[in-house]
Amino acid sequence: ETGVTQSPTHLIKTRGQQVTLRCSSQSGHNTVSWYQQALGQGPQFIFQYYREEENGRGNFPPRFSGLQFPNYSSELNVNALELDDSALYLCASSLANLWGDETQYFGPGTRLLVL
Amino acid sequence: GENVEQHPSTLSVQEGDSAVIKCTYSDSASNYFPWYKQELGKRPQLIIDIRSNVGEKKDQRIAVTLNKTAKHFSLHITETQPEDSAVYFCASPGLGTTDSWGKLQFGAGTQVVVTP
Numbered sequence: 183e184t185g186v187t188q189s190p191t192h193l194i195k196t197r198g199q200q201v202t203l204r205c206s207s208q209s210g211h212n213t214v215s216w217y218q219q220a221l222g223q224g225p226q227f228i229f230q231y232y233r234e235e236e237n238g239r240g241n242f243p244p245r246f247s248g249l250q251f252p253n254y255s256s257e258l259n260v261n262a263l264e265l266d267d268s269a270l271y272l273c274a275s276s277l278a279n280l281w282g283d284e285t286q287y288f289g290p291g292t293r294l295l296v297l
Numbered sequence: 298g299e300n301v302e303q304h305p306s307t308l309s310v311q312e313g314d315s316a317v318i319k320c321t322y323s324d325s326a327s328n329y330f331p332w333y334k335q336e337l338g339k340r341p342q343l344i345i346d347i348r349s350n351v352g353e354k355k356d357q358r359i360a361v362t363l364n365k366t367a368k369h370f371s372l373h374i375t376e377t378q379p380e381d382s383a384v385y386f387c388a389s390p391g392l393g394t395t396d397s398w399g400k401l402q403f404g405a406g407t408q409v410v411v412t413p
Contacts, residue, residue, distance in 0.1 A: 215400070224303075224386050224403035225341065238400050272340065274401075283329030283348055283390065286401060288340040 185209060186275050186289035194295045195263050203258045203292045207275030213237070214256035215286060216248060219270040231256050232278055260294075268296045299324040301389050303404025310411055316374040318407045320387035323368065327389045330363060330370045331401070336383045344385075345372070377411045384408050 185208035195201050207214050213232045217225035227240035231250035245261040254275070260267055270293050274286035300323040310316050322330075331346035347354045347361045347370065354361050360373040374381055388401040 217401075222406075224388075224406050225401070227400045227402065230400060240400065285331065285343060285346060287343065288333075290340045 186273065186287055188271075188273055188289040188292050190292060191290065192293045192295075194297065196297050197263055197265060199263050199296075200259065200261045201263060201294060203260075203271050203273075203294075205256045205258070205273035205275070205289055207254045207256070207273075208287055211275040211277050211287075212254050213276045213278045213284070214250055214254065215274045215276070216256070216258045217272045217274065218242075219272055219291070221269070225272055228258070263296045265296050268294060270294075299327060299389055299400075299402040301387060301402045301404045303387050303407060305407060306405065307408045308410070310377050310409070312377060312379060312411055312413050314377055316372075316377055316381070316409055316411075318372045318385055318387070318409075319369060320371070320389075320404050321367075321369040322389045322402075324389065325365075325368065329390050330361065331388050332359075332361060332372050333386045333388065333403075334383045335386065335406075341386060374409075377409075379411050379413055382409055382411045 187206045189204045215230040216228040219225045228242050229239040230237045234250045247259045250256045270291045272291045274288045276284040276286045303320045328349040333341035334344045335341045345359050345361050347363050358375045363370040384406045386406050387404040
């Protein structure tokens with residue numbers, strides 16, 4: 183196992199609601215990246231947090247937001263949930279370096295179902 | 298940004314045979330190429346990665362080759378076993394712009410089925 187944990191494991195919400203997902207990074211890592219994985223597809227990059235600031239964002243609307251805390255754990259918040267937001271949400275932790283080739287280790291994911 | 302294409306989408310092999318999955322990428326600045334294995338209902342697990350300063354890397358039955366000129370990299374699994382059955386994803390960070398720094402762009406995945 184990677185040492186990256188996520189909570190909750192499963193979540194059911196209705197359209198229009200808001201959700202907060204949590205991730206604890208592996209010991210010694212300072213960067214958290216969030217990915218959305220729809221059924222049958224590869225993970226899609228949402229954003230990355232480094233030193234408590236957003237450090238790169240994928241093609242996701244502003245209703246997807248996040249935070250990183252001083253202990254490097256992170257939250258993903260999604261407002262105004264839509265049916266298409268149903269997916270497995272993965273966080274990955276890494277130790278940032280100067281070359282951008284740090285290894286990312288994934289948590290077990292949170293499976294979100296929007297009804 | 299980076300674009301990663303992965304082939305084939307499904308791969309069926311007999312136990313003991315070899316499996317090869319190929320990925321191509323678009324960003325010539327990319328320097329890191331990991332492969333992840335994802336079993337049903339589980340997290341993507343890093344199985345091997347390669348950086349651009351080498352052309353090949355092996356770890357027991359798994360190897361990855363990189364051709365930076367052609368911008369493609371491949372995963373090779375030898376002596377396949379039923380427990381190798383899973384979805385395999387290639388990825389590349391795409392370093393052409395700082396906005397993509399550390400962002401992994403994944404291929405669509407290859408479903409590998411190893412039959413006894």
